[in-house]
Amino acid sequence: MKQMFINGEWVDARSGETREIINPYNQEVVATAAEGNAEDAKRAIAAAREAFDHGEWQHTPGAERGQKVLRIAELIERDREELAKLETFDTGKTVEESRVDMDDIAGVFRYFAGIADKDGGEVIESPIPDSQSKVVREPVGVCGQITPWNYPLLQAAWKIAPALAAGNTIVMKPSEITPLTTVKVTELIEEAGVPAGVANLVLGAGATVGNELAESGDVDLISFTGGIDTGKKIMQTASGNVKKIALELGGKNPNVVFADADFETAVDQALNAAFFHAGQVCSAGSRLIIEDSIHDEFVEELTARAKRIKLGDGFKEDTQSGPLISAEHRGKVENYVEIGKEEGANLLIGGARPEDEELQNGFFYLPTIFTECTSDMRIVQEEVFGPVLTVERFETEEEAVKLANDSIYGLAGAVFTTDIDKAERAAAKMRMGTVWINDFHPYFAQAPWGGYKQSGIGRELGKPGLEEYTETKHIYRNLKPEPIHWFK
Numbered sequence: 215m216k217q218m219f220i221n222g223e224w225v226d227a228r229s230g231e232t233r234e235i236i237n238p239y240n241q242e243v244v245a246t247a248a249e250g251n252a253e254d255a256k257r258a259i260a261a262a263r264e265a266f267d268h269g270e271w272q273h274t275p276g277a278e279r280g281q282k283v284l285r286i287a288e289l290i291e292r293d294r295e296e297l298a299k300l301e302t303f304d305t306g307k308t309v310e311e312s313r314v315d316m317d318d319i320a321g322v323f324r325y326f327a328g329i330a331d332k333d334g335g336e337v338i339e340s341p342i343p344d345s346q347s348k349v350v351r352e353p354v355g356v357c358g359q360i361t362p363w364n365y366p367l368l369q370a371a372w373k374i375a376p377a378l379a380a381g382n383t384i385v386m387k388p389s390e391i392t393p394l395t396t397v398k399v400t401e402l403i404e405e406a407g408v409p410a411g412v413a414n415l416v417l418g419a420g421a422t423v424g425n426e427l428a429e430s431g432d433v434d435l436i437s438f439t440g441g442i443d444t445g446k447k448i449m450q451t452a453s454g455n456v457k458k459i460a461l462e463l464g465g466k467n468p469n470v471v472f473a474d475a476d477f478e479t480a481v482d483q484a485l486n487a488a489f490f491h492a493g494q495v496c497s498a499g500s501r502l503i504i505e506d507s508i509h510d511e512f513v514e515e516l517t518a519r520a521k522r523i524k525l526g527d528g529f530k531e532d533t534q535s536g537p538l539i540s541a542e543h544r545g546k547v548e549n550y551v552e553i554g555k556e557e558g559a560n561l562l563i564g565g566a567r568p569e570d571e572e573l574q575n576g577f578f579y580l581p582t583i584f585t586e587c588t589s590d591m592r593i594v595q596e597e598v599f600g601p602v603l604t605v606e607r608f609e610t611e612e613e614a615v616k617l618a619n620d621s622i623y624g625l626a627g628a629v630f631t632t633d634i635d636k637a638e639r640a641a642a643k644m645r646m647g648t649v650w651i652n653d654f655h656p657y658f659a660q661a662p663w664g665g666y667k668q669s670g671i672g673r674e675l676g677k678p679g680l681e682e683y684t685e686t687k688h689i690y691r692n693l694k695p696e697p698i699h700w701f702k
Protein backbone atom coordinates (compact mmCIF):
# COMPACT_ATOMS: atom_id res chain seq x y z
CA MET A 215 0.00 0.00 0.00
CA LYS A 216 1.48 3.37 -1.07
CA GLN A 217 0.80 5.95 1.60
CA MET A 218 0.97 9.71 1.78
CA PHE A 219 3.64 11.58 3.73
CA ILE A 220 2.31 14.36 5.94
CA ASN A 221 4.30 16.13 8.64
CA GLY A 222 6.93 13.41 8.71
CA GLU A 223 4.49 10.50 8.96
CA TRP A 224 3.30 7.92 6.44
CA VAL A 225 -0.50 7.94 6.48
CA ASP A 226 -3.54 6.55 4.71
CA ALA A 227 -6.21 8.82 3.31
CA ARG A 228 -8.51 9.99 6.10
CA SER A 229 -11.43 8.62 4.11
CA GLY A 230 -9.68 5.23 3.84
CA GLU A 231 -10.11 5.36 0.06
CA THR A 232 -7.56 3.75 -2.23
CA ARG A 233 -6.80 3.59 -5.95
CA GLU A 234 -5.36 0.77 -8.02
CA ILE A 235 -2.31 1.65 -10.08
CA ILE A 236 -2.37 -0.02 -13.48
CA ASN A 237 0.49 -1.07 -15.76
CA PRO A 238 -0.54 0.33 -19.17
CA TYR A 239 1.32 -2.51 -20.92
CA ASN A 240 -1.05 -5.23 -19.68
CA GLN A 241 -3.56 -3.53 -17.35
CA GLU A 242 -2.29 -5.52 -14.36
CA VAL A 243 -2.58 -3.86 -10.97
CA VAL A 244 0.98 -2.99 -9.87
CA ALA A 245 0.15 -1.24 -6.60
CA THR A 246 -2.59 0.19 -4.47
CA ALA A 247 -2.27 3.80 -3.37
CA ALA A 248 -4.01 5.95 -0.81
CA GLU A 249 -6.56 8.19 -2.51
CA GLY A 250 -6.43 11.47 -0.64
CA ASN A 251 -8.93 14.26 -0.95
CA ALA A 252 -9.17 17.96 -0.07
CA GLU A 253 -9.13 17.17 3.65
CA ASP A 254 -5.79 15.34 3.34
CA ALA A 255 -4.43 18.19 1.24
CA LYS A 256 -5.45 20.66 3.95
CA ARG A 257 -3.55 18.64 6.57
CA ALA A 258 -0.45 18.59 4.41
CA ILE A 259 -0.72 22.32 3.69
CA ALA A 260 -1.05 23.02 7.43
CA ALA A 261 2.07 20.94 8.11
CA ALA A 262 4.01 22.75 5.39
CA ARG A 263 2.77 26.12 6.68
CA GLU A 264 3.86 25.33 10.23
CA ALA A 265 7.25 24.04 9.05
CA PHE A 266 7.80 27.17 7.00
CA ASP A 267 6.58 29.73 9.51
CA HIS A 268 8.01 28.20 12.67
CA GLY A 269 10.56 25.63 11.52
CA GLU A 270 14.27 25.98 10.87
CA TRP A 271 14.37 25.01 7.20
CA GLN A 272 14.09 28.47 5.67
CA HIS A 273 16.81 29.74 8.06
CA THR A 274 19.14 26.78 7.53
CA PRO A 275 22.24 27.94 5.64
CA GLY A 276 22.04 27.25 1.91
CA ALA A 277 25.13 25.05 2.09
CA GLU A 278 23.46 22.80 4.65
CA ARG A 279 20.24 22.58 2.64
CA GLY A 280 22.42 21.82 -0.37
CA GLN A 281 23.97 18.89 1.53
CA LYS A 282 20.53 17.38 2.13
CA VAL A 283 19.57 17.85 -1.52
CA LEU A 284 22.87 16.26 -2.54
CA ARG A 285 22.15 13.31 -0.25
CA ILE A 286 18.82 12.83 -2.06
CA ALA A 287 20.75 12.69 -5.35
CA GLU A 288 23.07 10.04 -3.93
CA LEU A 289 20.13 7.96 -2.69
CA ILE A 290 18.46 8.19 -6.10
CA GLU A 291 21.71 6.93 -7.64
CA ARG A 292 21.83 4.11 -5.09
CA ASP A 293 18.21 3.08 -5.88
CA ARG A 294 18.38 3.85 -9.61
CA GLU A 295 17.34 0.40 -10.78
CA GLU A 296 14.39 0.10 -8.42
CA LEU A 297 13.19 3.58 -9.38
CA ALA A 298 13.57 2.85 -13.09
CA LYS A 299 11.50 -0.31 -12.77
CA LEU A 300 8.77 1.49 -10.86
CA GLU A 301 8.65 4.18 -13.55
CA THR A 302 8.26 1.56 -16.24
CA PHE A 303 5.51 -0.28 -14.34
CA ASP A 304 3.70 3.01 -13.96
CA THR A 305 4.10 4.51 -17.44
CA GLY A 306 4.93 1.61 -19.77
CA LYS A 307 8.01 3.44 -21.09
CA THR A 308 11.02 1.26 -21.77
CA VAL A 309 13.18 0.58 -18.75
CA GLU A 310 16.12 1.97 -20.71
CA GLU A 311 14.25 5.29 -20.98
CA SER A 312 13.45 5.13 -17.28
CA ARG A 313 17.13 4.63 -16.45
CA VAL A 314 18.01 7.70 -18.51
CA ASP A 315 15.30 9.62 -16.63
CA MET A 316 16.75 8.51 -13.27
CA ASP A 317 20.21 9.71 -14.27
CA ASP A 318 18.75 13.07 -15.31
CA ILE A 319 16.83 13.27 -12.05
CA ALA A 320 19.90 12.61 -9.92
CA GLY A 321 21.66 15.30 -11.98
CA VAL A 322 18.87 17.76 -11.23
CA PHE A 323 19.20 17.19 -7.46
CA ARG A 324 22.99 17.50 -7.77
CA TYR A 325 22.68 20.74 -9.73
CA PHE A 326 20.33 22.46 -7.28
CA ALA A 327 22.38 21.14 -4.34
CA GLY A 328 25.37 22.86 -5.92
CA ILE A 329 23.72 26.26 -6.31
CA ALA A 330 21.79 26.29 -3.01
CA ASP A 331 24.47 28.50 -1.43
CA LYS A 332 25.58 30.51 -4.45
CA ASP A 333 23.30 33.54 -4.19
CA GLY A 334 24.25 35.63 -1.19
CA GLY A 335 22.42 38.66 -2.53
CA GLU A 336 24.03 41.80 -3.90
CA VAL A 337 24.75 45.29 -2.77
CA ILE A 338 23.40 47.81 -5.25
CA GLU A 339 24.30 51.41 -5.87
CA SER A 340 21.86 53.67 -4.03
CA PRO A 341 21.23 57.12 -5.55
CA ILE A 342 20.47 58.48 -2.07
CA PRO A 343 23.47 59.82 -0.10
CA ASP A 344 24.36 58.12 3.17
CA SER A 345 22.36 55.02 2.43
CA GLN A 346 23.00 51.41 1.61
CA SER A 347 20.92 49.09 -0.51
CA LYS A 348 21.09 45.35 -0.81
CA VAL A 349 18.95 42.87 -2.68
CA VAL A 350 18.42 39.43 -1.21
CA ARG A 351 16.45 36.39 -2.26
CA GLU A 352 14.28 34.55 0.22
CA PRO A 353 12.15 31.42 -0.09
CA VAL A 354 8.57 32.00 -1.26
CA GLY A 355 6.96 29.87 1.46
CA VAL A 356 4.60 26.95 1.06
CA CYS A 357 4.72 25.56 -2.48
CA GLY A 358 2.01 23.37 -3.99
CA GLN A 359 3.44 21.18 -6.75
CA ILE A 360 1.37 19.23 -9.26
CA THR A 361 2.86 16.89 -11.85
CA PRO A 362 1.71 14.86 -14.90
CA TRP A 363 1.99 11.18 -15.77
CA ASN A 364 4.33 11.18 -18.75
CA TYR A 365 7.61 11.89 -16.89
CA PRO A 366 6.35 11.37 -13.34
CA LEU A 367 9.55 11.63 -11.33
CA LEU A 368 11.47 13.85 -13.70
CA GLN A 369 8.82 16.57 -13.58
CA ALA A 370 8.59 16.18 -9.80
CA ALA A 371 12.38 16.50 -9.47
CA TRP A 372 12.35 19.78 -11.44
CA LYS A 373 10.09 21.16 -8.69
CA ILE A 374 11.21 19.41 -5.50
CA ALA A 375 14.96 19.98 -5.84
CA PRO A 376 14.92 23.78 -6.37
CA ALA A 377 12.10 24.33 -3.87
CA LEU A 378 14.02 22.55 -1.10
CA ALA A 379 17.35 24.07 -2.08
CA ALA A 380 15.82 27.56 -1.81
CA GLY A 381 14.37 26.90 1.65
CA ASN A 382 10.67 26.41 0.89
CA THR A 383 8.32 23.79 2.25
CA ILE A 384 6.30 21.74 -0.22
CA VAL A 385 3.17 19.73 -0.78
CA MET A 386 3.68 17.53 -3.82
CA LYS A 387 0.80 15.93 -5.71
CA PRO A 388 1.86 13.54 -8.45
CA SER A 389 -0.51 12.37 -11.16
CA GLU A 390 -2.97 10.01 -9.55
CA ILE A 391 -2.23 7.37 -12.17
CA THR A 392 1.58 7.35 -11.81
CA PRO A 393 2.53 8.02 -8.16
CA LEU A 394 5.01 5.18 -7.54
CA THR A 395 8.38 6.88 -8.08
CA THR A 396 7.32 10.06 -6.32
CA VAL A 397 6.35 7.98 -3.27
CA LYS A 398 9.73 6.26 -3.41
CA VAL A 399 11.65 9.52 -3.67
CA THR A 400 9.68 10.92 -0.74
CA GLU A 401 11.04 7.96 1.25
CA LEU A 402 14.51 9.00 0.14
CA ILE A 403 13.85 12.61 1.15
CA GLU A 404 12.94 11.31 4.61
CA GLU A 405 16.06 9.13 4.67
CA ALA A 406 18.18 12.14 3.69
CA GLY A 407 17.08 13.84 6.90
CA VAL A 408 14.91 16.65 5.58
CA PRO A 409 12.94 17.83 8.65
CA ALA A 410 9.33 16.75 9.22
CA GLY A 411 6.75 18.98 7.57
CA VAL A 412 9.16 20.36 4.97
CA ALA A 413 8.37 17.87 2.20
CA ASN A 414 4.81 16.52 2.17
CA LEU A 415 3.20 14.19 -0.32
CA VAL A 416 -0.53 13.89 -0.99
CA LEU A 417 -1.87 11.32 -3.43
CA GLY A 418 -5.16 11.76 -5.21
CA ALA A 419 -7.09 13.35 -8.02
CA GLY A 420 -6.64 16.77 -9.54
CA ALA A 421 -10.19 17.89 -8.92
CA THR A 422 -9.83 17.27 -5.17
CA VAL A 423 -6.20 17.40 -3.97
CA GLY A 424 -4.89 19.51 -6.86
CA ASN A 425 -7.75 21.96 -6.61
CA GLU A 426 -7.17 22.41 -2.88
CA LEU A 427 -3.50 23.21 -3.49
CA ALA A 428 -4.45 25.78 -6.10
CA GLU A 429 -7.18 27.29 -3.94
CA SER A 430 -5.70 27.34 -0.45
CA GLY A 431 -4.87 30.72 1.02
CA ASP A 432 -2.03 29.03 2.91
CA VAL A 433 -0.19 28.09 -0.27
CA ASP A 434 2.12 30.84 -1.54
CA LEU A 435 3.10 29.35 -4.88
CA ILE A 436 1.60 26.75 -7.15
CA SER A 437 3.86 25.05 -9.65
CA PHE A 438 2.00 22.98 -12.21
CA THR A 439 3.06 20.79 -15.11
CA GLY A 440 0.30 19.39 -17.27
CA GLY A 441 -2.25 20.19 -19.92
CA ILE A 442 -3.29 23.66 -21.05
CA ASP A 443 -6.92 23.36 -19.93
CA THR A 444 -5.93 22.31 -16.42
CA GLY A 445 -3.34 25.09 -16.38
CA LYS A 446 -5.99 27.70 -17.19
CA LYS A 447 -8.24 26.34 -14.45
CA ILE A 448 -5.39 26.46 -11.93
CA MET A 449 -4.63 30.06 -12.89
CA GLN A 450 -8.21 31.02 -12.14
CA THR A 451 -8.36 29.08 -8.89
CA ALA A 452 -4.99 30.41 -7.74
CA SER A 453 -6.15 33.99 -8.20
CA GLY A 454 -8.12 33.74 -4.92
CA ASN A 455 -5.08 34.69 -2.86
CA VAL A 456 -2.97 35.93 -5.81
CA LYS A 457 -0.51 33.14 -5.24
CA LYS A 458 2.50 32.94 -7.49
CA ILE A 459 2.07 30.56 -10.39
CA ALA A 460 4.47 28.62 -12.50
CA LEU A 461 2.97 26.71 -15.41
CA GLU A 462 4.65 24.16 -17.69
CA LEU A 463 2.00 23.32 -20.25
CA GLY A 464 1.75 21.58 -23.58
CA GLY A 465 3.40 22.07 -26.92
CA LYS A 466 2.88 21.50 -30.63
CA ASN A 467 6.48 21.63 -31.54
CA PRO A 468 7.79 22.30 -35.05
CA ASN A 469 10.69 20.39 -36.51
CA VAL A 470 11.94 22.42 -39.48
CA VAL A 471 14.08 20.49 -41.96
CA PHE A 472 15.81 22.36 -44.77
CA ALA A 473 16.86 20.59 -47.96
CA ASP A 474 20.54 21.09 -47.14
CA ALA A 475 20.27 19.23 -43.81
CA ASP A 476 22.31 16.09 -43.32
CA PHE A 477 19.68 13.63 -44.53
CA GLU A 478 20.49 10.69 -42.27
CA THR A 479 20.71 12.87 -39.14
CA ALA A 480 17.50 14.72 -39.92
CA VAL A 481 15.48 11.56 -40.64
CA ASP A 482 16.78 9.79 -37.57
CA GLN A 483 16.07 12.81 -35.36
CA ALA A 484 12.63 13.45 -36.87
CA LEU A 485 11.69 9.86 -36.04
CA ASN A 486 12.85 10.27 -32.46
CA ALA A 487 11.29 13.73 -32.15
CA ALA A 488 7.85 12.43 -33.05
CA PHE A 489 7.72 8.89 -31.70
CA PHE A 490 9.92 8.77 -28.60
CA HIS A 491 7.80 7.62 -25.61
CA ALA A 492 4.92 7.12 -28.07
CA GLY A 493 4.85 10.88 -28.64
CA GLN A 494 3.76 11.49 -25.05
CA VAL A 495 6.32 14.24 -24.62
CA CYS A 496 5.45 17.91 -24.13
CA SER A 497 8.25 18.84 -26.53
CA ALA A 498 7.60 16.09 -29.08
CA GLY A 499 8.39 17.17 -32.64
CA SER A 500 4.86 16.50 -33.76
CA ARG A 501 4.87 19.01 -36.64
CA LEU A 502 7.40 18.18 -39.34
CA ILE A 503 7.89 21.22 -41.57
CA ILE A 504 9.94 20.15 -44.51
CA GLU A 505 11.40 21.86 -47.58
CA ASP A 506 9.38 20.88 -50.61
CA SER A 507 12.34 19.66 -52.67
CA ILE A 508 13.15 16.80 -50.27
CA HIS A 509 9.62 16.14 -49.03
CA ASP A 510 8.94 12.91 -50.91
CA GLU A 511 12.30 11.23 -50.30
CA PHE A 512 12.31 12.28 -46.64
CA VAL A 513 8.77 11.15 -45.91
CA GLU A 514 9.36 7.82 -47.66
CA GLU A 515 12.39 7.08 -45.46
CA LEU A 516 10.71 8.33 -42.30
CA THR A 517 7.66 6.20 -42.98
CA ALA A 518 9.75 3.08 -43.55
CA ARG A 519 11.51 3.60 -40.23
CA ALA A 520 8.34 4.47 -38.29
CA LYS A 521 6.80 1.18 -39.45
CA ARG A 522 9.75 -0.68 -37.95
CA ILE A 523 9.40 0.79 -34.43
CA LYS A 524 9.02 -2.22 -32.17
CA LEU A 525 6.17 -1.77 -29.73
CA GLY A 526 6.03 -3.95 -26.65
CA ASP A 527 6.79 -4.62 -23.04
CA GLY A 528 9.04 -1.89 -21.64
CA PHE A 529 10.99 -4.56 -19.75
CA LYS A 530 11.98 -6.44 -22.92
CA GLU A 531 15.32 -5.48 -24.42
CA ASP A 532 14.12 -5.27 -28.02
CA THR A 533 11.14 -3.03 -27.24
CA GLN A 534 11.56 0.46 -28.67
CA SER A 535 8.31 2.03 -27.57
CA GLY A 536 5.68 1.28 -24.95
CA PRO A 537 1.93 1.87 -24.89
CA LEU A 538 -0.09 5.01 -24.34
CA ILE A 539 -0.86 5.69 -20.71
CA SER A 540 -4.54 4.72 -20.55
CA ALA A 541 -7.60 3.64 -22.47
CA GLU A 542 -8.99 7.14 -22.08
CA HIS A 543 -5.87 8.72 -23.50
CA ARG A 544 -5.78 6.30 -26.45
CA GLY A 545 -9.39 7.27 -27.11
CA LYS A 546 -8.32 10.91 -27.29
CA VAL A 547 -5.55 10.08 -29.76
CA GLU A 548 -7.96 8.03 -31.89
CA ASN A 549 -10.40 10.90 -31.92
CA TYR A 550 -7.71 13.24 -33.23
CA VAL A 551 -6.84 10.81 -35.98
CA GLU A 552 -10.49 10.83 -37.07
CA ILE A 553 -10.45 14.63 -37.01
CA GLY A 554 -7.30 14.63 -39.17
CA LYS A 555 -8.96 12.38 -41.73
CA GLU A 556 -12.12 14.49 -41.78
CA GLU A 557 -10.03 17.63 -42.27
CA GLY A 558 -8.52 16.14 -45.42
CA ALA A 559 -5.04 15.28 -44.19
CA ASN A 560 -3.58 12.22 -45.90
CA LEU A 561 -3.19 9.30 -43.49
CA LEU A 562 0.01 7.72 -44.75
CA ILE A 563 0.67 5.11 -42.07
CA GLY A 564 -0.79 4.01 -38.75
CA GLY A 565 -4.11 5.41 -37.65
CA ALA A 566 -4.95 2.15 -35.85
CA ARG A 567 -4.17 -0.13 -32.95
CA PRO A 568 -1.58 -2.83 -33.62
CA GLU A 569 -2.90 -6.31 -34.28
CA ASP A 570 -0.12 -8.30 -32.55
CA GLU A 571 -1.49 -10.76 -30.05
CA GLU A 572 1.02 -9.68 -27.39
CA LEU A 573 -0.16 -6.08 -27.45
CA GLN A 574 -3.89 -6.59 -27.05
CA ASN A 575 -4.03 -6.01 -23.29
CA GLY A 576 -2.06 -2.77 -23.47
CA PHE A 577 -3.06 0.69 -24.69
CA PHE A 578 -0.91 0.54 -27.82
CA TYR A 579 -1.28 2.70 -30.91
CA LEU A 580 0.67 2.54 -34.15
CA PRO A 581 3.05 5.32 -35.20
CA THR A 582 0.92 7.51 -37.43
CA ILE A 583 1.92 10.00 -40.12
CA PHE A 584 -0.34 12.50 -41.87
CA THR A 585 0.94 14.29 -44.98
CA GLU A 586 -0.61 17.15 -46.98
CA CYS A 587 -1.31 19.00 -43.76
CA THR A 588 -2.00 22.70 -43.52
CA SER A 589 -1.70 24.89 -40.49
CA ASP A 590 -5.41 25.61 -40.28
CA MET A 591 -6.10 21.96 -39.39
CA ARG A 592 -6.85 21.00 -35.79
CA ILE A 593 -4.54 18.00 -36.15
CA VAL A 594 -1.73 20.52 -36.79
CA GLN A 595 -2.76 23.02 -34.12
CA GLU A 596 -3.82 20.93 -31.13
CA GLU A 597 -1.65 18.79 -28.90
CA VAL A 598 -2.46 15.13 -29.61
CA PHE A 599 0.16 13.81 -27.17
CA GLY A 600 0.50 10.52 -28.97
CA PRO A 601 2.47 8.95 -31.84
CA VAL A 602 0.93 11.20 -34.49
CA LEU A 603 3.07 13.29 -36.82
CA THR A 604 1.79 15.91 -39.24
CA VAL A 605 3.84 16.97 -42.27
CA GLU A 606 3.74 20.42 -43.86
CA ARG A 607 5.83 21.72 -46.78
CA PHE A 608 7.66 25.01 -47.31
CA GLU A 609 9.65 26.63 -50.08
CA THR A 610 11.37 29.60 -48.45
CA GLU A 611 13.13 30.23 -45.16
CA GLU A 612 10.58 32.92 -44.33
CA GLU A 613 7.72 30.50 -44.92
CA ALA A 614 9.38 27.85 -42.73
CA VAL A 615 9.65 30.23 -39.79
CA LYS A 616 6.09 31.47 -40.33
CA LEU A 617 4.73 27.91 -40.22
CA ALA A 618 6.87 27.08 -37.18
CA ASN A 619 5.45 30.05 -35.30
CA ASP A 620 1.86 29.47 -36.37
CA SER A 621 0.75 28.02 -33.05
CA ILE A 622 -0.74 29.10 -29.75
CA TYR A 623 2.09 27.08 -28.17
CA GLY A 624 5.75 28.02 -27.90
CA LEU A 625 7.49 25.29 -25.95
CA ALA A 626 10.24 23.97 -28.20
CA GLY A 627 11.27 23.51 -31.80
CA ALA A 628 14.20 22.51 -33.98
CA VAL A 629 15.87 23.47 -37.20
CA PHE A 630 17.97 21.12 -39.31
CA THR A 631 20.38 22.57 -41.87
CA THR A 632 24.10 22.56 -42.67
CA ASP A 633 23.96 26.33 -43.24
CA ILE A 634 24.68 27.60 -39.74
CA ASP A 635 23.83 31.23 -40.56
CA LYS A 636 20.42 30.10 -41.75
CA ALA A 637 20.02 28.01 -38.61
CA GLU A 638 20.86 30.94 -36.35
CA ARG A 639 18.53 33.27 -38.30
CA ALA A 640 15.66 30.83 -37.98
CA ALA A 641 16.37 30.08 -34.31
CA ALA A 642 16.35 33.79 -33.51
CA LYS A 643 12.90 34.17 -35.07
CA MET A 644 11.30 31.06 -33.59
CA ARG A 645 9.05 32.00 -30.67
CA MET A 646 9.82 29.13 -28.30
CA GLY A 647 11.46 28.56 -24.94
CA THR A 648 13.92 26.10 -26.47
CA VAL A 649 15.23 25.90 -30.03
CA TRP A 650 17.52 23.06 -31.01
CA ILE A 651 19.85 23.31 -34.00
CA ASN A 652 20.57 19.97 -35.69
CA ASP A 653 19.23 18.07 -32.71
CA PHE A 654 15.96 17.33 -30.96
CA HIS A 655 15.03 16.78 -27.31
CA PRO A 656 18.15 17.63 -25.26
CA TYR A 657 17.34 19.15 -21.88
CA PHE A 658 19.54 19.25 -18.82
CA ALA A 659 19.62 20.72 -15.34
CA GLN A 660 21.86 23.65 -16.26
CA ALA A 661 19.59 25.09 -18.99
CA PRO A 662 16.25 26.78 -18.26
CA TRP A 663 13.13 25.06 -19.58
CA GLY A 664 9.73 26.61 -20.22
CA GLY A 665 7.33 27.96 -22.75
CA TYR A 666 6.58 31.09 -24.72
CA LYS A 667 2.95 31.91 -25.48
CA GLN A 668 0.41 29.44 -24.09
CA SER A 669 3.04 26.81 -23.28
CA GLY A 670 3.43 28.29 -19.85
CA ILE A 671 4.62 30.86 -17.38
CA GLY A 672 8.04 30.84 -15.78
CA ARG A 673 11.02 28.56 -16.10
CA GLU A 674 12.25 25.36 -14.50
CA LEU A 675 15.89 24.22 -14.31
CA GLY A 676 18.96 26.40 -14.53
CA LYS A 677 19.37 29.47 -12.33
CA PRO A 678 15.86 30.71 -13.24
CA GLY A 679 14.52 27.39 -11.96
CA LEU A 680 15.86 28.22 -8.49
CA GLU A 681 14.75 31.86 -8.72
CA GLU A 682 11.14 30.71 -9.31
CA TYR A 683 11.20 29.53 -5.72
CA THR A 684 12.43 32.81 -4.29
CA GLU A 685 11.04 36.23 -3.51
CA THR A 686 13.28 39.22 -4.14
CA LYS A 687 13.65 41.67 -1.29
CA HIS A 688 15.28 45.09 -1.35
CA ILE A 689 16.66 46.14 2.02
CA TYR A 690 17.40 49.85 2.23
CA ARG A 691 19.30 51.30 5.16
CA ASN A 692 19.61 54.97 6.07
CA LEU A 693 23.15 55.33 7.36
CA LYS A 694 22.49 58.81 8.81
CA PRO A 695 18.93 58.77 10.14
CA GLU A 696 17.54 62.21 10.99
CA PRO A 697 14.13 63.90 10.73
CA ILE A 698 13.20 65.07 7.23
CA HIS A 699 10.50 67.61 8.27
CA TRP A 700 8.44 67.13 5.11
CA PHE A 701 5.40 68.07 7.21
CA LYS A 702 6.36 71.23 9.05
Ligand SMILES: NC(=O)c1ccc[n+]([C@@H]2O[C@H](COP(=O)([O-])OP(=O)(O)OC[C@H]3O[C@@H](n4cnc5c(N)ncnc54)[C@H](O)[C@@H]3O)[C@@H](O)[C@H]2O)c1
Nearest residue numbers: 361362363388389419420424425440441444462463464496
Ligand atom coordinates in the same frame (compact mmCIF):
# COMPACT_ATOMS: atom_id res chain seq x y z
N1 LIG B 1 5.93 21.91 -20.40
C1 LIG B 1 6.43 20.83 -19.83
O1 LIG B 1 7.57 20.80 -19.41
C2 LIG B 1 5.57 19.59 -19.71
C3 LIG B 1 6.16 18.41 -19.25
C4 LIG B 1 5.38 17.26 -19.14
C5 LIG B 1 4.04 17.29 -19.53
N2 LIG B 1 3.50 18.45 -19.98
C6 LIG B 1 2.10 18.46 -20.41
O2 LIG B 1 1.29 17.66 -19.57
C7 LIG B 1 0.17 17.18 -20.28
C8 LIG B 1 -0.04 15.71 -20.02
O3 LIG B 1 -0.17 15.46 -18.67
P1 LIG B 1 -1.55 15.13 -17.94
O4 LIG B 1 -2.49 14.50 -18.90
O5 LIG B 1 -1.21 14.47 -16.68
O6 LIG B 1 -2.08 16.60 -17.65
P2 LIG B 1 -3.32 17.03 -16.75
O7 LIG B 1 -3.43 18.50 -16.89
O8 LIG B 1 -4.51 16.22 -17.04
O9 LIG B 1 -2.88 16.62 -15.28
C9 LIG B 1 -1.68 17.10 -14.71
C10 LIG B 1 -1.82 17.11 -13.20
O10 LIG B 1 -2.83 18.05 -12.86
C11 LIG B 1 -3.76 17.47 -11.96
N3 LIG B 1 -5.05 18.13 -12.13
C12 LIG B 1 -6.05 17.81 -12.97
N4 LIG B 1 -7.09 18.65 -12.81
C13 LIG B 1 -6.74 19.53 -11.85
C14 LIG B 1 -7.38 20.64 -11.24
N5 LIG B 1 -8.61 21.02 -11.59
N6 LIG B 1 -6.71 21.34 -10.30
C15 LIG B 1 -5.46 20.99 -9.94
N7 LIG B 1 -4.80 19.93 -10.47
C16 LIG B 1 -5.44 19.21 -11.42
C17 LIG B 1 -3.73 15.99 -12.33
O11 LIG B 1 -4.23 15.21 -11.27
C18 LIG B 1 -2.25 15.78 -12.59
O12 LIG B 1 -1.56 15.59 -11.38
C19 LIG B 1 0.46 17.47 -21.74
O13 LIG B 1 -0.30 18.57 -22.16
C20 LIG B 1 1.95 17.80 -21.74
O14 LIG B 1 2.35 18.61 -22.80
C21 LIG B 1 4.22 19.59 -20.07
Ligand SMILES: C[N+](C)(C)CC=O
Nearest residue numbers: 364365494495496497
Ligand atom coordinates in the same frame (compact mmCIF):
# COMPACT_ATOMS: atom_id res chain seq x y z
C1 LIG C 1 10.16 18.26 -20.25
N1 LIG C 1 10.31 16.89 -20.78
C2 LIG C 1 10.82 16.96 -22.13
C3 LIG C 1 11.26 16.16 -19.95
C4 LIG C 1 9.08 16.15 -20.69
C5 LIG C 1 7.96 16.69 -21.42
O1 LIG C 1 6.94 16.03 -21.50
